[in-house]
Amino acid sequence: MDFTPTEDxxxxxxxxxxxxxxxxxxxxxxxxxxxxxxxxxxxxxxLAELGILGALVSEEDGGFGGAGFDITxxxxxxxxxxxxxxxxxxxLALRLYAAHGKADxxxxxxxxxxxxxxxxxxxxxFGDLGEISAKAxxxxxxxxxxxVYGGQAADWILxxxxxxxxxxxxxxxxxxxAEVLSYPMIDGGGAAEIVLDKxxxxxxxxxxxxxxxxxxxxGRLALCAEAVGAMDVLKDMTRDYLMQRQQFGRPIATFQAxxxxxxxxxxxxxxxxxxxxxxxGNLETGDRALSVAKAKNxxxxxxxxxxxxxxxxxxxxxxxxxxxGSHYAxxxxxxxxxxxxxxxxxxxxxxxxxxxxxx
Amino acid sequence: xxxxxxxxxxxxxxxxxxxxxENLSEELATKxxxxxxxNRDDMVGWHATLQxxxxxxxxxxxxxxxxxxxxxxxxxxxxxxxxxxxxxxxxFGLAMLGPVLIKxxxxxxxxxxxxxxxxxxxxxxxxxSEPGAGSDLASLKTRAxxxxxxxxxxxxxxxxxxxxxxxxIFCLVRTSTEGKPQQxxxxxxxxxxxxxxEMRPIKLIEGGYEVNEVFFTDVRVPVSNLVGEENxxxxxxxxxxxxxxxxxxxxxxxxxxxxxxxALARKVKRHGQPLAKDPLFAAKVAEVEIDLEAxxxxxxxxxxxxxxxxxxxxxxxxxxGTVIRQALNDxxxxxxxxxxxxxxxxxVIGNYSxxxxxxxxxxxxxxxxxxxxxxxxxxxxxxxxxxxxxxxx
Numbered sequence: 120m121d122f123t124p125t126e127d128x129x130x131x132x133x134x135x136x137x138x139x140x141x142x143x144x145x146x147x148x149x150x151x152x153x154x155x156x157x158x159x160x161x162x163x164x165x166l167a168e169l170g171i172l173g174a175l176v177s178e179e180d181g182g183f184g185g186a187g188f189d190i191t192x193x194x195x196x197x198x199x200x201x202x203x204x205x206x207x208x209x210x211l212a213l214r215l216y217a218a219h220g221k222a223d224x225x226x227x228x229x230x231x232x233x234x235x236x237x238x239x240x241x242x243x244x245f246g247d248l249g250e251i252s253a254k255a256x257x258x259x260x261x262x263x264x265x266x267v268y269g270g271q272a273a274d275w276i277l278x279x280x281x282x283x284x285x286x287x288x289x290x291x292x293x294x295x296x297a298e299v300l301s302y303p304m305i306d307g308g309g310a311a312e313i314v315l316d317k318x319x320x321x322x323x324x325x326x327x328x329x330x331x332x333x334x335x336x337x338g339r340l341a342l343c344a345e346a347v348g349a350m351d352v353l354k355d356m357t358r359d360y361l362m363q364r365q366q367f368g369r370p371i372a373t374f375q376a377x378x379x380x381x382x383x384x385x386x387x388x389x390x391x392x393x394x395x396x397x398x399x400g401n402l403e404t405g406d407r408a409l410s411v412a413k414a415k416n417x418x419x420x421x422x423x424x425x426x427x428x429x430x431x432x433x434x435x436x437x438x439x440x441x442x443x444g445s446h447y448a449x450x451x452x453x454x455x456x457x458x459x460x461x462x463x464x465x466x467x468x469x470x471x472x473x474x475x476x477x478x
Numbered sequence: 479x480x481x482x483x484x485x486x487x488x489x490x491x492x493x494x495x496x497x498x499x500e501n502l503s504e505e506l507a508t509k510x511x512x513x514x515x516x517n518r519d520d521m522v523g524w525h526a527t528l529q530x531x532x533x534x535x536x537x538x539x540x541x542x543x544x545x546x547x548x549x550x551x552x553x554x555x556x557x558x559x560x561x562x563x564x565x566x567x568x569x570f571g572l573a574m575l576g577p578v579l580i581k582x583x584x585x586x587x588x589x590x591x592x593x594x595x596x597x598x599x600x601x602x603x604x605x606x607s608e609p610g611a612g613s614d615l616a617s618l619k620t621r622a623x624x625x626x627x628x629x630x631x632x633x634x635x636x637x638x639x640x641x642x643x644x645x646x647i648f649c650l651v652r653t654s655t656e657g658k659p660q661q662x663x664x665x666x667x668x669x670x671x672x673x674x675x676e677m678r679p680i681k682l683i684e685g686g687y688e689v690n691e692v693f694f695t696d697v698r699v700p701v702s703n704l705v706g707e708e709n710x711x712x713x714x715x716x717x718x719x720x721x722x723x724x725x726x727x728x729x730x731x732x733x734x735x736x737x738x739x740x741a742l743a744r745k746v747k748r749h750g751q752p753l754a755k756d757p758l759f760a761a762k763v764a765e766v767e768i769d770l771e772a773x774x775x776x777x778x779x780x781x782x783x784x785x786x787x788x789x790x791x792x793x794x795x796x797x798x799g800t801v802i803r804q805a806l807n808d809x810x811x812x813x814x815x816x817x818x819x820x821x822x823x824x825x826v827i828g829n830y831s832x833x834x835x836x837x838x839x840x841x842x843x844x845x846x847x848x849x850x851x852x853x854x855x856x857x858x859x860x861x862x863x864x865x866x867x868x869x870x871x
Contacts, residue, residue: 120550120782121480188479358868378865385864386794393775394768400481413768468764474740475754 122396128192131184135171135193139200145443149307152203152446156301157309158272163204167231175210180217181225187402190337191344191395198348201446203308207457208236208269210341212277214334215289219323224275236273238264238313239331246463248287248328253280253315260290260320263312268457270294270311271301278315282325289327290320306449336411339458340402343395343411343418346454350388350425353447357381357429360436360444377432384428387421394418412459412467419461422451483554490551494558501527507563511738513839515686516565518643522598524565529596535572542580542588543596553725553781560730568640571595571602575648578665578718582706591667605635605649605668605692606715613859615650616659616712620694622651622666624701629653629666631674631697637853641677641690646670650711663711667703674698684845685821719855726792727777727799732770735806739763742813742837753813766805773798790867793860800850800857810837811844 124132142162143151151159166172174189176182184190190210197206209228212235216224227233242265244250253262260280270276273294282288298314324330358381361372371377398414401407426448430437437444455461483491506520528534536552538544547555559566567573576595579588594600611618620633631651638647647668654662670677674697680689706714740763743754753759773795780791811818817833818841820826827838851857 120483120778122779122782124479362869372869375862375865378869379858379861381868382797382861382864385868386798389776389791389794390769390772390798393779394772396479396779397481397771397775400479413771416765417768417772465761465764465768468768469757469760472764472767473754474743474760474763475752477741477744478737 124188124192128188131170131174131189132192132196134169135166135196136199138165138169139196139202143200143202145446148201148203149440149446152201152307153303156272157203157303157307158205163234164231166204167229171206172209172213172231173229176213176217176225176229181222182213182217182229185217187340187399190341190402191347191399194341194344195348198345198350198450199352201307201349201443201450205234205236205269205272205309207338207341208267208273209234211237211268211334211338212273212275214337215277215323215327215330218330218333219289219327221323233274234269234272235275235277236267236269236311237277237279237334238267238270239279239335240265240267246459248279248331251279251281251287253278255280255282255288255290255320255322255325256317258319258321259317260292260315261317263314265312266304266310267313268308268310270299270313271309276313277323278313278320279327279331280320282322284325286326287328287331288325289323289331291323292318292320304453306453307446332408335458336407337402339411339415340395340398342454342457343391343398343414346418346422346451347388347391347395349447349450349454350391350422353425353429353444353451354381354385354388356444356447357432360433364434380428380432384421384425387424391418391421409468409471412464412471415459416461416464416468419455419464422454423461426451483550487550487554491554491558494555495562497531497533498558498562498564501531502562502564506565508836510563510565511734512836513843518601521565521568521643522601525567525598528567529598534567535576535596537573538576538580538592542576542592549781553777556725557730560728561734563734568601570604570639570644570648571600574604574718575602575667578648578705578714581717582665582710582714586702587667587705600646601640601644603638603641603644603647603670603690605638605647607637608634609636613856615715616663618650618652618663620649620651622653622664622699624653625698627701628698629701629704631666631668631694631699633694635692635694636680636689638677638690638692639688641670641692642679642687644670647692648705650715653708653711660712662709663715664708665705665711665714666699667705668694668697668699672697672699682846683848684842686842686846727773727795728803729770729774729777729799732773732799732803732806735803735810736763736767736770738836739806739810739813742810742834742840745834746813746815746817748815759809759813762809766802766809769798769805770802773802790864793855793863796854796860797851797857803850804844804847807840807844807847810840813837814840 171193173182174184174193177185213228228235241251260278276292276294278290278292279287280290297318300312301309303309361377362370364371394414394417398410401410430448433444436442525534532545535544536547536555540546579591608618622629622631647670649666649668650663651666652662653664674695676693678691679687680691744752746753748756777795814833814837820832822839822842827835
């Protein structure tokens with residue numbers, strides 16, 4: 120066993136951390152995160168040049184990483200900096216393009232020349248691929264996809280829709296052919312409603328459910344790592360604040376009630392770090408779905424605890440838009456809303472480890 | 479990153495399993511699995527079994543009779559023992575006094591005392607806590623006053639675990655009232671046959687008897703029974719508390735408790751079907767299992783020495799490990815419903831069959847294991863330790 124990151128991954132983490140600190144200081148981050156297309160083309164180009172997108176795809180699929188630990192390396196740094204760029208949407212799309220042998224698209228995305236997103240959720244289908252009602256008819260798609268991460272800044276939209284055979288298929292739509300209603304999210308970064316009405320589409324597969332589940336698990340793992348990065352930063356901010364803030368003539372860090380609460384959520388951060396390692400190590404094994412579900416359940420609980428405790432322990436200042444900590448807290452809360460929440464993941468764990476059946 | 483054990487480590491695990499299969503009797507394992515009280519012979523006999531293979535004093539170096547294992551081997555060993563429902567070894571001689579003597583003892587102390595721990599001649603117990611000195615251990619008041627070649631000890635110790643079986647006790651005593659409280663403490667070894675010692679049982683919340691009060695009245699102890707220098711007892715005590723504890727999280731024991739909980743949930747019926755089919759109950763089990771999975775990894779991160787997992791992580795593991803174990807005990811008690819209520823006497827377990835026999839002690843075990851977050855440095859003290867590291871104070 121070895122818990123040391125490889126030299127390559129350490130270098131990616133270091134250079135990405137420096138890059139993000141340079142491109143997205145707090146004020147600039149908020150400008151990008153909540154305004155316009157929630158996307159800075161210059162920064163995206165630089166990020167592609169650094170190899171951040173290539174790290175999300177395996178060598179045989181045209182990238183130079185792609186393992187669970189490559190994904191967590193990138194997204195932990197994204198979480199530390201609250202990177203507002205559409206990394207999640209492009210990760211999902213890259214995994215799906217790679218799974219369907221679309222080497223040209225993978226190459227273009229990795230190079231930063233094109234961006235893509237994956238449209239899966241519908242307002243009545245959250246967390247349940249079986250409830251998707253968007254449909255393929257001939258060479259067109261009809262339906263409405265909701266909260267498509269990165270959809271506001273994508274050239275291509277991959278769409279999960281029912282194929283003629285009734286199975287879940289995967290289709291590619293040119294973003295400019297669809298109606299794209301863009302908006303920033305409450306915790307920063309952009310998304311879009313994608314309205315399809317006999318929109319021209321290319322079929323990548325008419326039976327893509329397994330590939331979609333695998334891509335979603337990669338996305339969930341990414342979100343978990345992002346949360347760990349955000350938790351680490353928010354914890355440090357809270358610790359520093361407790362040491363600096365004086366009340367009753369002394370730093371509030373000297374109050375045991377606060378000390379012990381900080382310890383309690385710090386323990387959960389270590390638990391979170393551990394379960395992300397476990398899930399990353401299992402992304403390519405038969406335990407992928409179970410380990411990722413376990414991770415995202417724990418992350419959901421830990422993220423809420425850390426976010427709420429840190430806002431509380433900052434007092435009024437933690438309630439302000441101006442204070443960076445509030446944006447970290449929002450991100451931690453909202454990660455639980457993406458790609459399946461604490462309860463969805465718990466149901467999945469229960470289904471996969473049915474305790475009514477002896478092991 | 480590599481989450482796999484090496485082939486050598488897997489082979490070692492198999493060796494331990496084979497040994498347990500061969501040498502751990504079903505009767506003893508059942509007693510442990512069912513949470514029944516072990517008697518002195520059970521424990522002494524189990525020590526002898528382990529010693530026959532040279533595996534008893536697992537933290538000791540080879541030159542003193544230990545197996546010479548590294549931390550990973552010790553971890554695997556403890557995990558397998560827990561999963562097999564082997565009795566836990568009694569830690570006072572093996573995990574506490576032994577390492578202290580190896581570090582601070584004289585040659586004579588080492589050569590006379592250590593072999594008698596290994597062969598079972600001496601059962602040691604611990605005299606640390608006092609009625610007025612628990613978490614604030616340095617405030618202890620039991621006095622040892624020099625009188626020629628002897629110390630004369632007066633005072634009271636408490637929470638002395640399994641003292642009723644012990645031959646000897648190691649104590650922290652006050653030899654000076656000068657300076658800071660920590661500076662006047664000494665570590666002495668006392669034969670429990672010495673006149674002036676009285677041991678009284680303390681009955682615990684669930685009705686069991688495992689801890690004692692020990693009263694010292696003019697107890698004369700040879701000065702040669704001092705370990706280390708006079709007034710350096712606090713250093714020794716800290717060494718002992720900080721001595722490597724690969725098993726502080728009790729991961730193996732919690733996995734075994736989880737397995738038993740699941741088996742119980744399949745056995746007991748609610749609303750015409752196994753409790754395991756109840757999604758509310760199953761959800762609670764799943765949540766604890768997820769926390770345990772994470773803690774298993776946290777424990778391995780500490781064990782395999784990744785740089786971000788040192789320092790206060792053992793305190794974190796103590797807190798999380800006890801919280802998880804107590805959550806499992808809680809669910810196991812609740813799984814029984816009203817059947818958890820009968821006092822688990824031999825008669826109730828043997829003749830009345832209210833609860834499955836393996837679960838008849840579940841309520842008692844739940845109550846008894848509330849101790850986990852209190853002893854060994856209460857969870858609040860662990861939080862203070864982590865706080866110190868966090869704020870660098």
